[in-house]
Amino acid sequence: MLTRLHDPIELLRHKMEGVAELTNAERKALAALPIRVVALAADQDIVRQADKSLQSCLLMQGLACSSKVVGDGRRQIVAFHLPGDLPDLMSLHVGTVDTTVMTMTPAKVGVILHEHLRELFANHRLATAFWRSLVADAAVAREWTVNLGRRDGPSRTAHLLSELIARMRDIGAVNGDSFDLPITQEELGDALGMSTVHVNRCLQSLRRKGLISWVGATLSILDRSSLAEAGDFNDEYLNLSRSAAPVGAVWEQRRLH
Amino acid sequence: MLTRLHDPIELLRHKMEGVAELTNAERKALAALPIRVVALAADQDIVRQADKSLQSCLLMQGLACSSKVVGDGRRQIVAFHLPGDLPDLMSLHVGTVDTTVMTMTPAKVGVILHEHLRELFANHRLATAFWRSLVADAAVAREWTVNLGRRDGPSRTAHLLSELIARMRDIGAVNGDSFDLPITQEELGDALGMSTVHVNRCLQSLRRKGLISWVGATLSILDRSSLAEAGDFNDEYLNLSRSAAPVGAVWEQRRLH
DNA sequence: CGGAACTTTGAGTCACTTCAATCGGTGTGG
DNA sequence: CCACACCGATTGAAGTGACTCAAAGTTCCG
Numbered sequence: 001m002l003t004r005l006h007d008p009i010e011l012l013r014h015k016m017e018g019v020a021e022l023t024n025a026e027r028k029a030l031a032a033l034p035i036r037v038v039a040l041a042a043d044q045d046i047v048r049q050a051d052k053s054l055q056s057c058l059l060m061q062g063l064a065c066s067s068k069v070v071g072d073g074r075r076q077i078v079a080f081h082l083p084g085d086l087p088d089l090m091s092l093h094v095g096t097v098d099t100t101v102m103t104m105t106p107a108k109v110g111v112i113l114h115e116h117l118r119e120l121f122a123n124h125r126l127a128t129a130f131w132r133s134l135v136a137d138a139a140v141a142r143e144w145t146v147n148l149g150r151r152d153g154p155s156r157t158a159h160l161l162s163e164l165i166a167r168m169r170d171i172g173a174v175n176g177d178s179f180d181l182p183i184t185q186e187e188l189g190d191a192l193g194m195s196t197v198h199v200n201r202c203l204q205s206l207r208r209k210g211l212i213s214w215v216g217a218t219l220s221i222l223d224r225s226s227l228a229e230a231g232d233f234n235d236e237y238l239n240l241s242r243s244a245a246p247v248g249a250v251w252e253q254r255r256l257h
Numbered sequence: 258m259l260t261r262l263h264d265p266i267e268l269l270r271h272k273m274e275g276v277a278e279l280t281n282a283e284r285k286a287l288a289a290l291p292i293r294v295v296a297l298a299a300d301q302d303i304v305r306q307a308d309k310s311l312q313s314c315l316l317m318q319g320l321a322c323s324s325k326v327v328g329d330g331r332r333q334i335v336a337f338h339l340p341g342d343l344p345d346l347m348s349l350h351v352g353t354v355d356t357t358v359m360t361m362t363p364a365k366v367g368v369i370l371h372e373h374l375r376e377l378f379a380n381h382r383l384a385t386a387f388w389r390s391l392v393a394d395a396a397v398a399r400e401w402t403v404n405l406g407r408r409d410g411p412s413r414t415a416h417l418l419s420e421l422i423a424r425m426r427d428i429g430a431v432n433g434d435s436f437d438l439p440i441t442q443e444e445l446g447d448a449l450g451m452s453t454v455h456v457n458r459c460l461q462s463l464r465r466k467g468l469i470s471w472v473g474a475t476l477s478i479l480d481r482s483s484l485a486e487a488g489d490f491n492d493e494y495l496n497l498s499r500s501a502a503p504v505g506a507v508w509e510q511r512r513l514h
Numbered sequence: 515c516g517g518a519a520c521t522t523t524g525a526g527t528c529a530c531t532t533c534a535a536t537c538g539g540t541g542t543g544g
Numbered sequence: 545c546c547a548c549a550c551c552g553a554t555t556g557a558a559g560t561g562a563c564t565c566a567a568a569g570t571t572c573c574g
Contacts, residue, residue, distance in 0.1 A: 050493065066399075068399070068400070068403045070403060070407045070408060070489055071489035072489075074407050075407075076402060076403040076406040076407045078399045078402045078403060079399075090392045090395065090396075093385060093388045093389050093392050093498075094389055094392050094393070094497045094498045096497055098396045098399065098400075098493070098494045098497055099399060121381075124378075127384075128350060131350045131388065132350050132351055134391065134392070134395070135347045135350050135351050135391070136351070137395070138347065138391070138394070138395045138398060139347075139355045141395060141398045141399055141402060142323075142325070142335045142336075142355065142356060142398055143325070143355075144402050145333060145335045145398060145401050145402050145405060146325045146327060146333040146335060148402060148405040148406045148450065149333040149405045149449070149450025150327045150331050150332075150333045150450055151327060152561070152562090153561075153562070184519085184520065184521090185520075185521070186520080192406070193405065193406025193407060194562075194563090195562070195563055195564075196520090196521085197521095197522085197523090197562085197563075197564080197565095198561085198562055198563070200521065200522060200523090201522090201523095201562090203521095204522085216571090232327055232328035232329075236307065236355070237355045240351045240353055240355055241350075241351045409529070409530090410529075410530070441551090441552065441553090442552075442553070442554095443552080451530075451531090452530070452531055452532075453552090453553090454530085454531075454532080454533095454554085454555090455529085455530055455531070457553065457554060457555090458530095458554090458555095460553095461554085
């Protein structure tokens with residue numbers, strides 16, 4: 001599966017089928033989308049905060065992140081982007097991004113002009129699929145807020161790693177319970193809002209408990225359910241869009257009656 | 258202005274004109290939207306996490322918040338909702354919400370059926386306006402993540418209060434530099450990811466520096482620019498959609514050339 | 515082989531938490 | 545009209561999680 005997903009169109013199709021059912025006509029429309037593939041080194045800006053943008057990009061290979069820098073120069077990563085993600089899709093509607101999107105590893109991105117996306121959205125169902133992907137990203141962002149606000153170091157770390165393996169699994173990037181995570185503890189700290197030293201100690205604590213092993217760039221989850229428990233992790237928020245495809249159930253008019 | 262905005266349609270129109278230019282036809286379409294107004298007491302759930310939903314609501318009066326509860330029972334507020342906000346607009350596209358939305362004060366909400374919104378979205382420009390409002394909310398959420406991850410107590414508090422007065426000003430709810438903020442320090446702590454005690458001390462520190470005064474339910478910003486500086490606050494992220502209305506400028510093909 | 519980048523460790527300090535008590539205002543029943 | 549209860553704000557004191565600083569150990573790579 002992973003090999004097939006090196007093709008930008010297939011990747012995009014897989015992403016959209018994750019949140020909505022597509023007809024053959026819609027798949028064809030997606031396939032007709034002009035995408036220019038660009039290879040980037042690690043630590044390259046893709047879009048910078050406040051840039052005007054007439055295009056959005058599809059991450060195809062590698063890892064990327066969105067971050068903001070605060071007054072004292074430290075940065076906070078607000079999202080990790082995996083292959084298949086559209087890190088700056090929001091610029092389609094507001095023409096700018098409020099974060100800096102950069103690669104964390106060598107990467108390939110597919111550049112899609114907004115005008116082509118807009119043409120695609122003549123089909124409402126496709127527009128909805130993209131809309132859902134934006135909503136799904138927002139759900140992840142809210143969970144990060146919870147993570148930073150209410151969980152201590154070890155738990156916060158466990159939660160983030162649980163999120164990552166879940167998302168990696170969705171795109172078929174997990175072998176057994178291991179996946180490639182070629183990022184530094186400093187970057188992890190920027191995402192967790194913690195110092196590098198403390199990240200290191202939290203990871204050790206997870207290792208000592210036999211929950212994970214992280215050698216080189218390979219992270220292995222040794223005990224997925226215990227890790228989830230340690231991180232107070234529940235994957236529902238990752239699957240909102242998926243379960244939503246058929247909106248059927250009657251809404252119980254509890255309070256707003 | 259505030260009085261006029263007690264009408265749900267006017268409130269919605271004001272919201273949407275904040276992010277996009279509307280034609281008279283579009284204003285008329287908005288005005289035709291069936292909205293059922295419901296009055297709620299304080300601390301009532303509007304939508305609960307994981308509820309299936311066939312409608313979204315427009316907050317008309319009062320304050321509301323979205324929150325999630327973590328394993329040990331503490332909660333994290335992930336967003337404050339002001340009059341004019343659509344706290345659960347995302348349920349339009351995924352059929353669920355991942356947070357619990359509840360009132361913090363007595364409130365009025367306008368209930369709008371998803372089917373009516375979808376009809377409205379036959380007009381692409383109106384759909385875009387709603388889309389932008391969702392993107393704007395996501396930008397605020399990302400800034401909260403930064404705030405929780407990288408700013409200490411006093412600064413974090415100053416930042417949130419700066420955000421609140423800026424958003425209150427947008428809806429005309431600010432008199433001079435004062436506005437009604439009828440929430441407890443505990444609620445503020447749930448938003449800031451801090452204990453009540455520490456919120457109290459951070460507020461005192463801001464008071465001692467002459468930046469704010471908070472008596473009863475009235476918060477006054479005594480020195481707006483110093484408060485912004487103390488909170489490392491820059492309102493750009495709140496105005497993304499506004500500045501975006503005409504997407505004109507040519508995007509400089511810096512790195513993705 | 516040497517150097518740079520990253521990880522790991524230790525020690526001291528500080529921000530923030532928790533627990534506990536007090537204070538003040540507000541509403542309520544007697 | 546007062547006594548009481550309740551809720552929220554405030555204060556103090558002790559404990560702890562996380563940070564900073566600094567150094568040493570590792571891995572990677574040219």
